[in-house]
Amino acid sequence: MPELPEVEVVRRGLESGVVGGTIERVHVRHPRSVRRHVEGAADFEQQLADQRVVGARRRGKYLWLALDSGDAVLGHLGMSGQLLVRPRAAPLERHLRVVFELSEGRDLRFVDQRTFGGLLISREGAELPREMSHIARDPIDPEFDEAAFYAAVRRRRTGVKRALLDQTLVSGIGNIYADEALWAARLHYARPTETLRRSEVERLLDEVRAVMTRALAEGGTSFDALYVNVNGESGYFDRSLAAYGRRGEPCPRCGTPIRRDAFMNRSSYTCPRCQPRPRRGRW
DNA sequence: GCTTGCGCCTGAATGC
DNA sequence: TGCATTCAGGCGCAAG
Incomplete structure (x- = not known):
């Protein structure tokens, strides 16, 4: 299961593979994966269309994509979550839950067998989503006290x-x-x-x-x-x-x-x- | 306010 | 063989 080092590896991958790109469309294939987005799956899909990704950040085991609007897509991989960058034509994964269609024919795919993980939109959360204000810094953070x-x-x-x-x-x-x-x-x-x-x-x-x-x-x-x-x-x-x-x-x-x-x-x-x-x- | 424990979920492994 | 049960875990939230 992903612990902090694995989440950091994913974050680095997002930084090189997603930051700078634009989300064209989003498909939520399993509503449980956006259960913490209280406005619902349809709102999740609508709000993210045509948003540009400007950063990939992490605190503890949480990850978020900073958007140029100042909002963020906040995610947690839970027990079995993966974030994969794939060509749009690649076969769909068995436990594919959410698809972000990016520019240049690529997908960012949230795959999660056990659905303990999830995604939500954090308003004005690009710097530090308020939903995770209770999460402490991790021990390899230079500012850990x-x-x-x-x-x-x-x-x-x-x-x-x-x-x-x-x-x-x-x-x-x-x-x-x-x-x-x-x-x-x-x-x-x-x-x-x-x-x-x-x-x-x-x-x-x-x-x-x-x-x-x-x-x-x-x-x-x-x-x-x-x-x-x-x-x-x-x-x-x-x-x-x-x-x-x-x-x-x-x-x-x-x-x-x-x-x-x-x-x-x-x-x-x-x-x-x-x-x-x-x-x-x-x- | 602090601490503890449940329930969520799937599939592999185990038990009868 | 086949069906049923157990186990794994992070997190939010309710209960103590």
Whole structure:
């Protein structure tokens, strides 16, 4: 599934393949994909006709196309979304949801098997759509405020992984990268945030950045810039993950079998030896 | 105000 | 073999 590095790869592809072009027409083939556009699918189609694309931007896992009108097309890929630039004559994808017909015979296609993703028009949202004002900066954003993040984390009364997944505190981190960074930083997911030391939070953020940077480097070279494979788990994950999805396999650091716990209706993978579960009064 | 948990969705994998 | 169930996940929103 697309996490921040994959979304950034898509953004770069849009920058080179779509920015500067004009949207001639739009077809919404599945209304659920524009469910957050409250004026409806017909309005979505009408408002975007003849609009020129002047930028491709990102915050966390959200992407938006800035339009010369000052509006923006805001999108999230959800679990299975893809944005593809294709010749208009190319065969239609099975889960094609929205088609933007661009100038020069090309399409921008939103393909999304599970329809957790979606698109909407943000009025005057070209710089920063108001719909995502609650989304924090991501850890590889130069303006990410580490001191403010640490202060906010300390105020929380929750576990450290819940904080990592909370997009209002820090954006762009999904379940996979959370587990990988926690493993690298030797922190258990249930560690209470109010007990975290500054140095531990710094180490954790460093590991988040490291896993994202690695994925970005690999993702940028191993995929067509506009194609992120989401049907099979993206290939490079299997090669480079230390903990996530590896139940029963040896921890790459100490050899102890990785364990899987149910967590927030999903999974958490830890090394029981490197990442011992915190006990009251002992960290 | 803060924290937690549900429901959305599809298809592959698993279970009987 | 075939049908039914489980699982995966990000996000918005309701409930606690």
